[in-house]
Amino acid sequence: MKLKNLLxxxxxxxxxxxxxxxxxxxxxxPSFGNVDLNDRVSxxxxxxxxxxxVGAANIVTxxxxxxxxxxxxxxxxxxxxxxxxxxxxxxxxxxxxxxxxDFKPNFMLRVGSRAxxxxxxxxxxxxxxxxxxxxxxxxxxxTMIASAILLLYLADDRFRAxxxxxxxLEGVAGSLxxxxxxxxxxxxxxxxxxxxxxxxLGDLLSAGIIPIIYILIGLKVGSEISGIIDNxxxxxxxx
Amino acid sequence: xxxxxxxxxxxxxxxxxxxxxxxxxxxVSLNVMEIGLNLFIISIGFVYDGVAPIITSTNTVGAxxxxxxxxxxxxxxxxVIGVGTTALALxxxxxxxxxxxxxxLSKAEEDL
Numbered sequence: 631m632k633l634k635n636l637l638x639x640x641x642x643x644x645x646x647x648x649x650x651x652x653x654x655x656x657x658x659x660p661s662f663g664n665v666d667l668n669d670r671v672s673x674x675x676x677x678x679x680x681x682x683x684v685g686a687a688n689i690v691t692x693x694x695x696x697x698x699x700x701x702x703x704x705x706x707x708x709x710x711x712x713x714x715x716x717x718x719x720x721x722x723x724x725x726x727x728x729x730x731x732d733f734k735p736n737f738m739l740r741v742g743s744r745a746x747x748x749x750x751x752x753x754x755x756x757x758x759x760x761x762x763x764x765x766x767x768x769x770x771x772x773t774m775i776a777s778a779i780l781l782l783y784l785a786d787d788r789f790r791a792x793x794x795x796x797x798x799l800e801g802v803a804g805s806l807x808x809x810x811x812x813x814x815x816x817x818x819x820x821x822x823x824x825x826x827x828x829x830x831l832g833d834l835l836s837a838g839i840i841p842i843i844y845i846l847i848g849l850k851v852g853s854e855i856s857g858i859i860d861n862x863x864x865x866x867x868x869x
Numbered sequence: 870x871x872x873x874x875x876x877x878x879x880x881x882x883x884x885x886x887x888x889x890x891x892x893x894x895x896x897v898s899l900n901v902m903e904i905g906l907n908l909f910i911i912s913i914g915f916v917y918d919g920v921a922p923i924i925t926s927t928n929t930v931g932a933x934x935x936x937x938x939x940x941x942x943x944x945x946x947x948x949v950i951g952v953g954t955t956a957l958a959l960x961x962x963x964x965x966x967x968x969x970x971x972x973x974l975s976k977a978e979e980d981l
Contacts, residue, residue: 638887646880650873662872663917665937672914672937676922678930689922689935693942705946712953719960765921769949831924851949858956862963 685828685837686762694767695840695847699822702843703807706850710804713854716861726864731787743785750778758848762837768844772851779856783863793860796853803850810839810846872912879905890974892962896955903951907944914940 653659667673674680675689675697686692694702754774761767782789814823822839829836882902889895914937920928922938962972969977 635888638884642880642884642887645883646873646877649876649880653873653876660913662870662912663915665914665916667916667935667937670937670939672939675938676930676935681924681930687924689924689938690941690945693938694945698942701946705949708950709953712957715957716960719957719964763923765923769945773952832926855952862959 682831683828684824684840685831686840687832688762688764688767690765691762691767691840691844692837695762695843696824696837699811699843702847703811703822706804706807706847709851709854710800713800713858716858720861721866726866728787728790729863729865731784735785735787740786743781747778747782750781751775754778754848754852758845759834759841761844761848762840763832763834768847769851772848773855775848775852776855776859780859783859790864791856791860793857796857796860800850800853800857803846803853807843807846807850810843814839872909872915875905875909875912877905878908881905892965892972892974896958896962899958900951900955903947907947907951910940910944910947913937 667676675693681689681692684692684696686696754771754777756771757764757766757774758768758771761771779791782791811822814825815821817825824838824840826838828838835841879902882898882900882905885898885901886895889898916934916936919934919936922935922941924930927933928935965977966972969980971977971980
């Protein structure tokens with residue numbers, strides 16, 4: 631058994647050595663840190679006229695939501711499908727009971743976690759709203775909202791979120807994303823095209839549909855991950 | 870040169886995936902592999918003296934060098950997909966535990 635592990639380690643290190651040698655002897659692979667972005671597609675993303683056209687100060691958000699908006703729709707779908715898979719495997723109905731915690735949460739913990747819940751929710755919403763200006767956006771903000779729900783689940787052994795509301799929110803946010811894409815098709819020329827004015831670079835109300843889509847993504851991701859948390863922390867009543 | 874550390878991390882995750890027979894440890898190894906790959910993709914876009922690709926009043930195009938935003942956007946996608954796969958894998962592991970009362974694949978094999 632031990633010999634097998636040593637052999638596996640040897641093969642793994644050999645594999646890493648071969649990958650490293652293949653990359654370091656490749657003239658097409660640029661050396662670390664010495665990249666000219668004008669040779670790449672990214673030169674276009676960092677072009678001033680394109681930046682003004684999209685209107686998002688955060689270029690990563692511009693790529694994720696504007697240039698590759700369709701890709702992000704697929705990404706949200708993958709997350710939805712995995713949440714669906716978790717719900718199918720673990721079972722999700724309002725009748726399920728909470729898993730019992732190993733300890734009894736006291737009064738201070740329950741009240742304190744409720745006070746923290748609002749603060750975490752507010753930070754999450756702030757990050758979602760400023761996704762096109764600062765680092766962050768719908769995905770981290772949505773996860774933060776879900777972490778607030780997780781806090782309530784861990785600090786209170788009787789807490790149970792209204793899981794039906796999450797499902798409705800998730801469905802509405804996902805549908806609105808597609809509807810906004812179709813509006814781009816109707817009012818402009820292609821799917822998910824920006825049909826609102828871009829505004830001034832750096833303003834909260836700028837970048838057209840990017841903040842709207844990121845709010846929808848944030849709500850969808852937040853409710854989906856909260857649903858996953860609920861599925862993991864509940865179980866069917868043993869008859 | 871430092872980006873090859875990410876490759877080593879990826880390969881160590883692969884090693885963990887091969888030698889472990891415990892489902893939870895296998896999922897953790899899968900995540901280590903994923904982090905190694907993400908770090909490598911991020912490192913491709915690094916530029917010396919580059920700043921984060923966010924336009925501010927002082928960081929404008931032409932005034933400063935920006936790092937490549939495209940790998941960062943792709944890794945953002947990869948992280949979200951990773952969360953989905955990890956959640957699904959953990960759900961399968963939980964189902965496995967309720968059925969066999971162990972997370973260990975070898976022990977479950979003996980019970981069969």
